[in-house]
Amino acid sequence: MMESGKYKIVCFMCNWAFCQDEMRIPPDVNVVRVMCIGRLDPAIILEMFENGVDGVMMVGCKPPDCHYVDGNLQAERAVKMLRKLLKLTGLETERLKLLWYSPTDEKSFGSYAKKFLQEVKGLGFSPLRSEKPKSNLLVNVSAAKNAASDFRLRVLLGREKELTEGVNVYGEKLLAEEFDALLDEIATEEFVRHKIHVLTKTEPLSVKALAEALEMKTANVLRHIVNMRRKNMIALDHVEGTTPLYRALEVK
Amino acid sequence: MRHICIKHNLDGLIYRLTKLYIGKAGLTMATNIQTKVRKLPPCRAACPAHVNVQGYVALIQMGKFKEAVEIIRRDMPFPAICGRVCFSPCEDACARTNVDQAVAIRALKRLVADIERETGRVKPEPIPKKYSQKIAIIGAGPAGLTAAYELAKLGYPVTVFERMSEAGGMMRYCIPEFRLEKFVVANEIAYIKDLGVEIKTGVEFGKDITIQSLQNEGYKAIFIAIGTQLGMRLNVLGEDLEGVINAVDFLRAVNLGKHVEVGEKVAVVGGGNTAIDAARTAKKLGAKEVVVLYRRSREEMPALPHEVELAEKDGIKFNFLVAPKQILGENGKVKAIECLRMRLGEPDESGRRRPIPISFSEHQYEVDTVIPALGQVAEISCLPKDLLSKEAKAPSLKVDPATLETNMLGVFAGGDIATGPASIIEAVGAGKRAAVSIHRYLQGMDLRSGREEVEETTWVKNWGYINKKERRYEPPVEKPRVSFEEAREYLERVKQQAMFEAFRCLECGPCAECLANLELCEGDKAVVDESLCIGCNVCAVVCPFGAIKKNEKEIAQVNEDLCKGCGICAARCPEQAITMKKQPNERILSLALATIKR
Numbered sequence: 001m002m003e004s005g006k007y008k009i010v011c012f013m014c015n016w017a018f019c020q021d022e023m024r025i026p027p028d029v030n031v032v033r034v035m036c037i038g039r040l041d042p043a044i045i046l047e048m049f050e051n052g053v054d055g056v057m058m059v060g061c062k063p064p065d066c067h068y069v070d071g072n073l074q075a076e077r078a079v080k081m082l083r084k085l086l087k088l089t090g091l092e093t094e095r096l097k098l099l100w101y102s103p104t105d106e107k108s109f110g111s112y113a114k115k116f117l118q119e120v121k122g123l124g125f126s127p128l129r130s131e132k133p134k135s136n137l138l139v140n141v142s143a144a145k146n147a148a149s150d151f152r153l154r155v156l157l158g159r160e161k162e163l164t165e166g167v168n169v170y171g172e173k174l175l176a177e178e179f180d181a182l183l184d185e186i187a188t189e190e191f192v193r194h195k196i197h198v199l200t201k202t203e204p205l206s207v208k209a210l211a212e213a214l215e216m217k218t219a220n221v222l223r224h225i226v227n228m229r230r231k232n233m234i235a236l237d238h239v240e241g242t243t244p245l246y247r248a249l250e251v252k
Numbered sequence: 253m254r255h256i257c258i259k260h261n262l263d264g265l266i267y268r269l270t271k272l273y274i275g276k277a278g279l280t281m282a283t284n285i286q287t288k289v290r291k292l293p294p295c296r297a298a299c300p301a302h303v304n305v306q307g308y309v310a311l312i313q314m315g316k317f318k319e320a321v322e323i324i325r326r327d328m329p330f331p332a333i334c335g336r337v338c339f340s341p342c343e344d345a346c347a348r349t350n351v352d353q354a355v356a357i358r359a360l361k362r363l364v365a366d367i368e369r370e371t372g373r374v375k376p377e378p379i380p381k382k383y384s385q386k387i388a389i390i391g392a393g394p395a396g397l398t399a400a401y402e403l404a405k406l407g408y409p410v411t412v413f414e415r416m417s418e419a420g421g422m423m424r425y426c427i428p429e430f431r432l433e434k435f436v437v438a439n440e441i442a443y444i445k446d447l448g449v450e451i452k453t454g455v456e457f458g459k460d461i462t463i464q465s466l467q468n469e470g471y472k473a474i475f476i477a478i479g480t481q482l483g484m485r486l487n488v489l490g491e492d493l494e495g496v497i498n499a500v501d502f503l504r505a506v507n508l509g510k511h512v513e514v515g516e517k518v519a520v521v522g523g524g525n526t527a528i529d530a531a532r533t534a535k536k537l538g539a540k541e542v543v544v545l546y547r548r549s550r551e552e553m554p555a556l557p558h559e560v561e562l563a564e565k566d567g568i569k570f571n572f573l574v575a576p577k578q579i580l581g582e583n584g585k586v587k588a589i590e591c592l593r594m595r596l597g598e599p600d601e602s603g604r605r606r607p608i609p610i611s612f613s614e615h616q617y618e619v620d621t622v623i624p625a626l627g628q629v630a631e632i633s634c635l636p637k638d639l640l641s642k643e644a645k646a647p648s649l650k651v652d653p654a655t656l657e658t659n660m661l662g663v664f665a666g667g668d669i670a671t672g673p674a675s676i677i678e679a680v681g682a683g684k685r686a687a688v689s690i691h692r693y694l695q696g697m698d699l700r701s702g703r704e705e706v707e708e709t710t711w712v713k714n715w716g717y718i719n720k721k722e723r724r725y726e727p728p729v730e731k732p733r734v735s736f737e738e739a740r741e742y743l744e745r746v747k748q749q750a751m752f753e754a755f756r757c758l759e760c761g762p763c764a765e766c767l768a769n770l771e772l773c774e775g776d777k778a779v780v781d782e783s784l785c786i787g788c789n790v791c792a793v794v795c796p797f798g799a800i801k802k803n804e805k806e807i808a809q810v811n812e813d814l815c816k817g818c819g820i821c822a823a824r825c826p827e828q829a830i831t832m833k834k835q836p837n838e839r840i841l842s843l844a845l846a847t848i849k850r
Binding site for chain 1: 776788790791793794796797816817818819820822823824825826827828832835837840841843844845847848
């Protein structure tokens with residue numbers, strides 16, 4: 001299991017926080033520049049983990065500075081959601097880090113990168129990096145990725161500012177804690193649904209088998225399946241005896 | 253490479269500031285930019301040559317040192333010289349002074365120019381001659397050379413006539429080596445020559461050539477920039493004694509490599525940069541004791557403060573509020589200088605307090621050499637009588653201050669000869685103005701109308717909002733002595749410091765025209781796939797600039813004038829209907845995957 005050699009760390013960096021500091025960035029940290037850190041699709045980060053990256057660093061401008069007014073705060077929201085999803089997958093949430101950095105900082109970016117590298121080294125290589133990763137974890141991360149690219153979580157994420165800072169047409173305001181609870185609930189639901197979707201992709205499974213895999217009550221799984229059938233994510237494959245088996249449908 | 257555009261940056265700032273900090277003030281500024289009122293940041297507006305400070309500081313931020321020199325060269329030909337000896341009005345005007353300390357503009361300029369010279373300057377292509385009218389420029393000082401440079405860039409055949417054996421004027425012959433190295437001057441002049449300017453040295457105006465002879469030779473326009481070459485006299489008894497040598501003559505002789513005798517004790521009279529230069533030169537030539545006598549106090553000294561500090565470090569003494577009354581001699585040689593004490597009275601027309609002698613306060617300094625450094629006057633003997641101004645106190649040429657015309661058609665004059673002794677950068681400014689005038693004159697255009705007027709501007713309205721940051725880079729006083737192994741590391745460190753220093757810039761003005769990033773100037777734009785859009789309005793919520801909104805068909809529509817290409821909408825679109833033209837999600841993903849495969 002112990003692979004020798006480099007750690008794979010991807011650092012997404014805001015164009016405007018970027019500093020020509022490449023000399024001091026450790027070679028294990030690979031910098032990818034984006035226009036704004038808020039521009040980063042949450043699904044991309046999960047896809048990175050799926051590909052066996054040991055750590056992902058997101059570097060944005062230190063608030064209140066942002067070239068795009070509040071793009072860095074958008075990133076913060078995305079990270080909050082990503083942490084929830086990562087927790088569900090079982091991967092260490094410490095592998096994702098959001099850093100506020102300004103090129104005029106006293107400390108160089110290189111030192112922050114080194115610090116993160118040390119933290120990741122403390123966690124060790126990503127379990128998804130080996131040739132045969134634990135299939136459960138891989139399924140989890142794929143499910144999280146799909147959940148992050150699906151409608152419900154994205155719309156909630158996009159609307160967070162509107163929901164928590166403004167009021168709706170009835171003059172009601174959503175408190176931050178309420179939103180957090182809502183996000184928790186939807187993240188879990190979406191994660192479970194996409195996990196069902198990923199699991200049933202390879203072979204048709206029964207509700208009972210799914211409930212075992214998910215360690216959930218069969219009634220809850222069935223509820224999800226009903227919802228998923230409505231959304232055209234899953235369909236009845238065939239019936240074995242009296243047990244219906246479900247198979248995932250291609251989304252879009 | 254960090255992509256930055258001041259204009260984009262500024263728009264973002266304005267938006268934020270209008271929202272958060274300054275309300276209406278920011279809005280007016282935003283509209284001003286839209287209506288294209290020409291406004292410059294304070295540094296650039298304060299510079300007599302309007303050097304694009306913001307532009308090159310922005311390029312230094314990116315680590316583009318060579319491009320930064322090119323930006324400076326668009327406005328003036330002497331980056332390295334001004335980086336050393338300019339009195340830097342830009343730094344005095346810098347908006348950062350309201351917060352902590354000005355950006356070290358001069359030091360940065362010096363650094364980029366030095367890096368370019370040391371790493372090998374690329375020889376520029378000679379500029380093709382677009383026009384046939386020949387132009388003569390008399391005097392190869394900063395004003396004359398700048399005018400030649402600007403006119404050569406426009407495509408005129410230009411010839412510069414210089415009396416001395418080498419071009420450079422006061423930069424070459426009066427500023428001592430320890431402040432401005434001669435090879436630096438030679439390099440900058442070589443650049444001007446490379447552009448196709450002809451410099452004829454050893455030609456004396458008034459003797460070898462006259463205005464008449466030049467016009468007969470076919471020169472269509474003449475620019476007189478002979479400067480002020482004669483040191484002003486003290487006008488006291490004993491001035492003709494042996495051991496009294498004028499500062500200008502003294503410095504010129506030293507710079508020419510002549511052997512100049514200085515005694516053990518030297519008195520320099522005056523408080524300008526020339527006085528400090530003369531005092532430091534005398535000290536370096538072996539004088540044991542050098543004292544600077546100045547009739548006002550330290551605050552009124554026109555010399556640069558840091559030069560005064562360096563002089564004090566060299567062990568030069570300063571005596572303030574004293575003025576020479578007479579020079580006492582023995583056997584025709586200087587023995588002592590008798591001075592009067594002064595007190596300061598009301599401010600005079602120059603804004604400084606007028607010195608008033610105190611009666612019966614005579615005292616003597618025992619000295620061997622007296623160096624008067626009271627300023628310079630023009631050598632007018634070579635000039636035609638009708639060009640001279642009669643009203644002015646000091647002899648000088650009569651010119652129109654805006655267009656630099658003299659009362660002779662086709663003859664222009666500028667620099668110290670027209671203004672009295674000033675600085676290099678003012679001479680550069682005069683040279684630029686003269687070049688515009690000569691171009692307009694030769695092309696039969698109106699000399700006056702539509703001349704560029706500048707107004708200073710800054711977006712910052714609330715200085716408390718700016719975080720304090722101390723200077724990160726100062727140029728070394730002495731050349732660092734490093735080994736070959738250390739040199740690279742040293743340079744990297746210095747570059748890093750310079751970049752940090754450049755980040756202190758508040759980027760006051762609108763677009764700095766750095767042209768560093770043309771492809772990014774256009775920016776990225778969001779595109780909506782209408783077949784996928786479901787009209788959920790998330791994009792409108794996340795867009796910081798209100799650039800994306802639902803139209804009447806309930807489909808998101810991008811307003812390209814407002815879209816700055818951040819891509820936040822593309823990252824949040826639930827149906828992934830929005831893509832960016834230049835950096836779509838797939839591109840970020842493939843870039844990231846490529847890095848880990850390495």
